[in-house]
Amino acid sequence: MKYRMLLLPLVLAACAQTPEVTAPAPSATTAAANPASSTGTELLTRYHWQLSNAIDSNGNHIDALFARPDKPVQLDFSPYRITVVNSCNSMGAGYTVRKGHLQIGPMVSTMMACHDAALAALDDAISQRVRGSVDVNLLARDNAPSLQLVTDNGDTLSFTGVPTAETRYGGPGQIAFLEVAPQSVPCNHPLTPDAQCLLVRERFFDEQGLASGTPGPWQPLNQNIEGYTHTPGIRNVVRVKRFTIKNPPADGPSVTYVLDLVVESEKVGQ
Incomplete structure (x- = not known):
């Protein structure tokens, strides 16, 4: 019995469109980094940003964003694209940063059926918040940097940075x-x-x-x-x-x- 899954044409296209990060890692600091600066943007690309907390404008925990406790929602940034990891479907969009705002373009998603209702709700919950213009605060710390996104309706999403392989090994692979x-x-x-x-x-x-x-x-x-x-x-x-x-x-x-x-x-x- 055999089944095959082939993704090579898409994979090779992705290789061509996503440049490697080659600049040296910025030194850790306790000061807030301006995401609109080159240092702030580089910091975004050097970490996997894992969701650690999310509250709405009334201070209530947003449970729908934590459907997979063992695999928290993760944001990955290339110089030009943001990718949502650990939801049911793969999602991504172009983005820019300017004067403390993250401007996210239309989100593109795979169309895999999510049979788990919680995962289906997770897809909707993250796509509703990681879109349009959101306020962004980036704090570089000695142990782990943090990223905070605030949506236009007051939801606050907090992320902890985990170094990418490029950061850990000191250059592009x-x-x-x-x-x-x-x-x-x-x-x-x-x-x-x-x-x-x-x-x-x-x-x-x-x-x-x-x-x-x-x-x-x-x-x-x-x-x-x-x-x-x-x-x-x-x-x-x-x-x-x-x-x-x-x-x-x-x-x-x-x-x-x-x-x-x-x-x-x-x-x-x-």
Whole structure:
């Protein structure tokens, strides 16, 4: 039994439209950053902004925004686009920042059916608030920056910043595609002789999302792909960001892989 999910043309288009953040990370400070400045905008792009609190104009907690306690609503910013993560559907829009205001363009969303009523309500609750013109306050702190959005009807959404991989590893990663075999294999690392590793090979695609070139050789990956959970019996092609580790330990890898997107999935029957 097989099923396949192919997203490569869209994925490659997204690669071309979303530039990497390459400027050095700003130093942490306890002063508020002006989001209209280059420093404020860079700070937005350097963190995943996870919703930590939301209250309406009467001070009541907005429960509908917390339908997934284990996966809080998250805002990700590229230099030109805002993306809503951990709702039922994927949502995104263009944005600009000017004089303390975040101007959000029309929200584009996937049309996946949300069978869970709470998730369907979450989609509606976040799209109703992350739109149009909202007041934005950005506070850079030594431990974790915070972002506050205030809508025109007085709702206040508070977010905590979690460093992106680019921030943690000090620069942009290299985009690569890895095919992950359905079953893991014994690792070939002398320090983990009894461990199981993913079996992977590198894949290559042209601008139309069609396979090109010759895939690399199959080999055990003696490390994890950050953010990826493997299900036995499922073959995946994943888009990853590959980062160089500065001053790696003597017995550790010199690069690390961070999951960007699962672009192809196939269940391989017995």
